[in-house]
Amino acid sequence: MTDLDPKLTPPVADRRPVARTHHGDTFDDPYEWLRAKDDAEVIAHLEAENAYTGERTAHLAPLRDTIFGEIKGRTLETDLSVPARRGDWWYYGRTVAGAQYGIQCRAPLDSPDDWTPPTLSPDTAVPGEQVLFDGNVEAEGTEFFSLGSFEVSNDGTRMLYGIDVAGDERYTVRVRDLTTGETLADEIPGTFSGATFSPDGRFIVYTTVDDAWRPDTVWLHEIGTPVSDDVKLFHEPDDRYWVGADFTRSDRFLMIEMGSSITSEEWILDADDLRGEPRVVWPRREGIEYSSSHAVVDGEDVLYILHNDDALDFELVRVSASDPQGPRETVIAHRTGHRLLGVDTFRDWGVVGYRRDGLARLGMLSYADGAVTEIGFDEPLYSVGTGGNPEYAPPVLRLGYGSFVTPGTVYDYVVETGELLLRKRQPVLGGFDPADYGQARVWAPAEDGTQVPVSLVWKRSFGEPGASARPVHLYGYGSYEHSIEPGFSVPRLSLLDRGVVFAVAHVRGGGEMGRQWYEDGKMRAKRNTFTDFVAAARHLVAEGYTTPEQIVAEGGSAGGLLMGAVANLAPEMFAGVLADVPFVDALTTILDPSLPLTVIEWDEWGDPLHDAEVYAYMKSYSPYENVREGVQYPRILAVTSLNDTRVMYVEPAKWVARLREVGADALLKCEMVAGHGGVSGRYNAWRERAFEIAWLLDVLGLAE
Template identity: 85%
Template structure:
């Protein structure tokens, strides 16, 4: 294998760095009569010395190519740091006899989880905490900095205190592969118990009585497939298997209902779901199915007590594309259904959170999230109103079953993350905290709006914009540099949200934009259906049409337009680079799913079989195979075109989108003369590096590259 990379040192002459050249080792695969020869598939050998050398050479080349941005990276890092209140506390959340909250401390990478006792049983007003003032009775439950000592990576996958407040469970990942070791701590003594459960999935939970831990494990393809019951103080080898799902299309999870009445065991694919109930006071009993699975029918259940009867509120899409809500008897879920919220096309019901006296419905209408209070007696829904034209809102930390108020999380592109308490009896919205942004940030200095781009088939695609007012209105005052973000898969919506790091772009005159393309969920279930399977190309063409609209309408020019997307959004980036390379000055692809066909053809790889419901099954369906081959970025790199500058960022231990995909993609792009860089974190997972300072530095690296592409690398922020 030949790997070369030359990085300049301060004493070396200005010799352009040479990109690594990976050896070609042709391997062939044949499906549906089509043979593909792949010269770089050998890179899948993660433990091979040649692969390690190649990735290290790629990193050295990327560092050499971006060495001139070192000063800008440091400035952006310092800007993020200076705008962040490094020593801070979250708004306390009441649970049982305690207020629970998190601390961050200046200079520390990880958060510290704490609690303090209630002043009285009737105390529902969270105390106002200050990092400079000691909290009476404070108890540190878990200090992430202590737990992460000596580790290059640290992430929590579970964190829960038992109902009686005496015991803590937490799951730790120190590799980035999302396999967690569960540990248990006695909060009276502060000592860890002997209970330790390795190789688990995220999301373990205590039983209501605190005697048991319910957790899940994964199969060889990283699919959570089995639910287990562990009794504290007993060997892990004695754990009871509560449920196993053999069908590789389905994942499995488990949690207790908010009422603590049932354990709900959930399984689902992208298009089908099924739930089983187990009485919380008889966890070794036999679970019973809510509704037997039917292909294409999704549902989710919540328990409540109405007029003294146990009922289930079930959100489902059986002959209801955007879902409807029904109520059934918990003792006979398959029996008579009472419609509570009827199906309404264009209003996508997202979920229901039940409480003792009322419930909260979450739904999406006109591209925005909404919350509505559901009256158990009448079925009436009262929507909560907010002033901004673009915003995000959702429930945030409501563990109590019968609270007088609801904790909400709110924000927009210009409004920092905000915590409200909503008083149910009066409708009053109490501001508890707004994310501090230091350095004189003023919401009124920035603006946000939504415009519409016309897609190739006439569909109107929403595009959100945010900018700093002092630079003038985009399009009105001339073309501006634009950073365009997109995702468009799994019905995931990119909702308005604030970013401290983004200010380093906005304050240099960059307009941030989001193309809400089909395949996401912004405009309802049909929006998602029209951007998946054999209609996946709509995702890519929508993004191209949105970019073209921004150019044609005078918002920007191609050389001043940088696109970004991650994971499935990275697939989007690779696809649009092939479809319309002339429209972009640069493309940033994070953990990009750019070799999708190779991955989806191999059912032994993590998550592949589950993914067939999203992308199609090219292994057994020739039409799907041909369709995926027509758009997969790695398969469709073009000769004879000028690609925009490309930066691909990945992680060696990512189990969702493996490092090999961007590594192969960059190698193939270089074959056709593209200016492509690869940055691979050698100790990280799908979410990138761990620790807030490390994450800020990583984002500063990416933002500096974006500014360099936009010709703003030497510009200081506007004052």
């Protein structure tokens, strides 16, 4: 099915060839001129693309409105989060019907011994409630609004917040006195996200970025003093490394962390002497990653360190905080296929995150003997993680849980008894019943015989998957060891309720099956990511789940590279491809070290600037260079943002122009005031997703 009206003419970008020569190879790039973001011609072209996309999709406006209404109608618009205890207060968030942004609030504890969060109702006033930050008030007069830092000091008297109003992920940090409501004179522009108070509330620790948008410097600001007097705590000159800093939960140390894709290093600084000299935990060694968490065991400061030194799937050791390079005590030994993800330490116990059999899991760690007790759940597919645990010595652990069919759920896990206390499950209005939906995992054989997991979600009233061919929405990512977890989505219900099966191809390059799964989908093995996705589609067709005419693929960012690659590799397998902020001009970007984040990315993709073999390999799959003549491409929608600093708008703009040269039906939608995450505000985000879902349904022939 197509909406192509012969009376509508797409914008035609001028061809202005630019020769790019590397390693004896010259590539003529006719659309590189679109990179000039401040050029009026470029802006006019993007606006013309938006106008054309608007005309081409105008017939879907009623469906978009319907889907937006479905998302809105299933959402409890006025709601509250589960309060989390910190100090003498319960902290929680509010959403209000009609308001785009959340509201941060707190209410006083009834008793110092109270660890049971109050049950809050949107219709009932909360005794002693204090509104800390109303995003709707702060966002007035802006087209884009993002909160990148937010924290209250330990004594509860001050609040810091960092705001971005452009979408370029540079935040201005301000401080508010919570006793008077006064905004202090302190104003720190150009920060990265994640600014934090020192434990005593006197200082703010923050990071700034270099010209390539890389967080490279950690600063110390004393509240009440000029920013020009701020102290540089740490600077990382190596362009491959990001830098960040945070205090341990115990408030004993400041940990300064730096890392590339494959190497990390940490420095430790006493929190009561922030102007002192930091000490390196373990000196960096190429290819060795580690992360530390502080605890006090038998009266001694120790660090629990997760590392991959001769341990592909990582192991956990314990060292003295005063001599971290001294003897190591193995706590959890390396086990192949049992990927350790992280350790979080509290006063009396720790929590270990790990991945086994394709699922992330949590276990309680005993400091006494290193035993790990897994927290079990009944569903075959689920996701779980810690969250909302600011206190150092709580009797309970706050968990977030969900699955493809179970809405987001908050539990408190009672450590002493192992009891899970249900605190809240995300309300889904409109008669939603989890029993109406099914989830399962199947396995698709890849080109080399590797079994690729594919998760399926469907509405049972349309029959079980495989009983007859059904429309399929196939999603993929496959980079940076990032795993696509089984998570719930309200907007997805608008697809499932129309008979679409949602599928996730957990391709190599992700982390679903352990560290080797990632290694087998990066650098010179990157093509596995693309062929795995195609194999998943072919398996679903071969097993009778669907047909190529009924598959729409979707991926974003590095997953957008996947979309561009599979569109070139197997265009016959897909009816449509939705590419969100797609990394489709990968080779051009990775060749230019002056562009944001390029040098950091060399550890993920390789360095084509200095290595001819890497150059040739990347050129063999980079979507822009490999658009093919004489093939029938699926319908394509590329969505991007003008102020995206991670994947610049120019990549999909060039790609769409090239696709049109070979007769592809390709649309470009560019948000003119937004960043990598798209538009801001929940209603705006719902409308954006409704636009994409309506396009997906149109491609699948389900728009009527």
